[in-house]
Amino acid sequence: xxxxxxxxxxxxxxxxxxxxxxxxxxxxxxxxxxxxxxxxxxxxxxxxxxxxxxxxxxxxxxxxxxxxxxxxxxxxxxxxxxxxxxxxxxxxxxxxxxxxxxxxxxxxxxxxxxxxxxxxxxxxxxxxxxxxxxxxxxxxxxxxxxxxxxxxxxxxxxxxxxxxxxxxxxxxxxxxxxxxxxxxxxxxxxxxxxxxxxxxxxxxxxxxxxxxxxxxxxxxxxxxxxxxxxxxxxxxxxxxxxxxxxxxxxxxxxxxxxxxxxxxxxxxxxxxxxxxxxxxxxxxxxxxxxxxxxxxxxxxxxxxxxxxxxxxxxxxxxxxxxxxxxxxxxxxxxxxxxxxxxxxxxxxxxxxxxxxxxxxxxxxxxxxxxxxxxxxxxxxxxxxxxxxxxxxxxxxx
Numbered sequence: 400x401x402x403x404x405x406x407x408x409x410x411x412x413x414x415x416x417x418x419x420x421x422x423x424x425x426x427x428x429x430x431x432x433x434x435x436x437x438x439x440x441x442x443x444x445x446x447x448x449x450x451x452x453x454x455x456x457x458x459x460x461x462x463x464x465x466x467x468x469x470x471x472x473x474x475x476x477x478x479x480x481x482x483x484x485x486x487x488x489x490x491x492x493x494x495x496x497x498x499x500x501x502x503x504x505x506x507x508x509x510x511x512x513x514x515x516x517x518x519x520x521x522x523x524x525x526x527x528x529x530x531x532x533x534x535x536x537x538x539x540x541x542x543x544x545x546x547x548x549x550x551x552x553x554x555x556x557x558x559x560x561x562x563x564x565x566x567x568x569x570x571x572x573x574x575x576x577x578x579x580x581x582x583x584x585x586x587x588x589x590x591x592x593x594x595x596x597x598x599x600x601x602x603x604x605x606x607x608x609x610x611x612x613x614x615x616x617x618x619x620x621x622x623x624x625x626x627x628x629x630x631x632x633x634x635x636x637x638x639x640x641x642x643x644x645x646x647x648x649x650x651x652x653x654x655x656x657x658x659x660x661x662x663x664x665x666x667x668x669x670x671x672x673x674x675x676x677x678x679x680x681x682x683x684x685x686x687x688x689x690x691x692x693x694x695x696x697x698x699x700x701x702x703x704x705x706x707x708x709x710x711x712x713x714x715x716x717x718x719x720x721x722x723x724x725x726x727x728x729x730x731x732x733x734x735x736x737x738x739x740x741x742x743x744x745x746x747x748x749x750x751x752x753x754x755x756x757x758x759x760x761x762x763x764x765x766x767x768x769x770x771x772x773x774x775x776x777x778x779x780x781x782x783x784x785x786x787x788x789x790x791x792x793x794x795x796x
Contacts, residue, residue, distance in 0.1 A: 407576040408515050409531045411475065412508035413538025414569040418478055418501050419451050420542035421562050425550035432555070433491045446495040450502025455509055455732050460591040462510040462725030468577040471507050471514075475570035478504040479563045486559035501562075507569075508535050509732055513724035516717040518578075528717070529657055529710045536706060540648055594723070595730055602719045604666075607776045608712035608731055611670060613738030614769035615708040618677060618762040620739040621746025622684075622701070626694070629755045635691060646698040657707045667777045669711035674773065676704030677766050685759040 422429070422444055430440040462470060481501035488494035508531070515531045549558045586594065599605055630639055660669055680701035687693020716727045742765070749757035 404518070404576055404578070405515065405527060405530050407572050408511045409534030409537075411471070411534075411569040411573050412511050412531055413534040413536075413541065414565045415475065415478065415505045415507035415538070416535050417538040417542035417545075418482060418505040418562050418566065419447055420539055421546045421558050422447060422498065422555075424543060424547035425555035425558055428550055428555040429491075429494070433494075435491055439491065443491065443495050443498050446499040447502040450499035451505060452502075452733065452736055454503040454506035455729055455736070457592070458503065458506055459509045459729040459732070460595070460726045461588065462513060463591060463723060464586060464588070466579060467510060467514045468573065468579050471510055471577065472570050472574045474504045474507050474510075475566050475573065478507075479566035479570065482559050482563035482566055486556045486563060508538075509728055510725060512713060513717065513728050514577075516713075516724055517721070528713050529706075532706065532709055532713070536702070537648065540645065544645060591726060595726055598720075598723060598726055599730060602716075602727070603776070603779075604715045604719055605727055605730060607772055608716050609734040610772045611708060611769050612712050612731055612735035613741075614765040614772075615673070615677060615705060616735045616738040617742030617745070617765045618681070619701075619705055620742035621749070621758055621762055621765075624743045624746045625750040625755070625758045628750060629688075629758075630691075630694070633689060633691065639691065643694060643698045646695050646702075649699050649702070657703075657710050666711045666715040667773065669707055669714070670773050671777075673704050673707035673711055674766055674770050676700055676707060678763070680704055681759055681762045681766070684762075685756070688755050688759075 426440050426444065429443065430436065433440070458474070478501055481497050481504060484497035485494055485501060488497060512528060512531050512535075515527050518527075545561070546558050549561055599609075626643070657669060657672070660672070680697045683693050683697035683700065687697070712731060713728070716731055717724050719727060745761055746758050749761045753760070
């Protein structure tokens with residue numbers, strides 16, 4: 400696979416996932432425009448997230464049977480239209496509906512990642528996944544930073560105009576750079592959806608990855624749901640919270656090399672490294688609860704841990720069944736985002752009752768559960784690093 404193809408997939412993935420987060424920094428401005436309160440305007444963010452979850456569940460499996468370049472280009476084009484409607488929305492209801500559609504069609508990354516895994520050779524699959532996944536992380540961070548800057552200087556509607564233009568650009572770039580690639584499977588769409596549950600029963604590696612993804616993303620959501628309140632108690636406002644997102648970019652770039660580590664040593668070693676990084680990050684957050692620079696340092700380590708966990712889990716599941724990669728990713732991402740929802744709720748409850756100490760303790764509980772799952776999986780022999788597996792296949796042939 401050409402380097403340009405990987406780059407286009409990484410950029411397009413980041414552009415797509417950014418659509419989910421553009422609205423978060425400008426919700427106050429949207430509320431002022433339509434004369435509503437925080438509870439009502441919050442439904443816009445909820446609608447976008449619900450749309451994304453529905454897109455993962457109902458559209459990502461389609462990647463196993465559809466021609467993937469056409470599918471990705473079509474999703475990006477519809478995203479551009481939906482974001483345009485958001486920019487022109489005359490009411491909060493229209494904004495919410497258009498936002499939901501934008502969320503549904505912003506799942507391009509979850510099709511491009513299995514697509515990249517298909518085109519990559521086994522010994523380089525982890526690195527390629529890491530490169531595309533880095534685009535996703537950059538998109539999440541960029542959306543929060545750019546949304547706040549553009550919204551603060553040019554208004555919230557300009558944020559959605561920017562998202563629409565970026566989605567249109569991604570559609571054109573994918574059409575020009577990506578190869579045509581038909582999904583491996585010949586099942587009908589209803590059969591694809593019905594096959595999700597049997598895949599979970601059949602593949603232990605998928606169940607393990609889902610559990611690890613659930614726990615890690617729970618700690619991620621618990622952090623971002625409660626840290627603004629904690630930092631506010633220290634006299635630090637939204638600008639500092641945004642700087643944490645910029646700091647996380649350093650960790651995301653460092654974690655690109657984790658893909659090579661996963662190729663060489665396997666997903667168990669990579670997963671263990673990820674959990675160690677998460678534990679170190681939360682130790683920094685806890686021990687430096689009243690020191691701003693501790694949160695900057697922790698954000699770097701936290702990003703490395705989250706990125707490593709994602710690369711480890713997706714490297715594991717994409718090696719299970721070549722013909723079902725999109726459906727494997729569907730199941731994994733749906734469970735992972737469910738962990739995020741649980742983490743947000745549990746983190747908020749912990750903050751209400753025990754403040755920052757309770758949030759940190761909750762995060763450590765999720766990390767401990769993940770460590771137990773990974774340790775039990777590692778105790779069962781059978782997994783070999785990707786390069787060893789590829790070498791064995793070549794010798795066997």
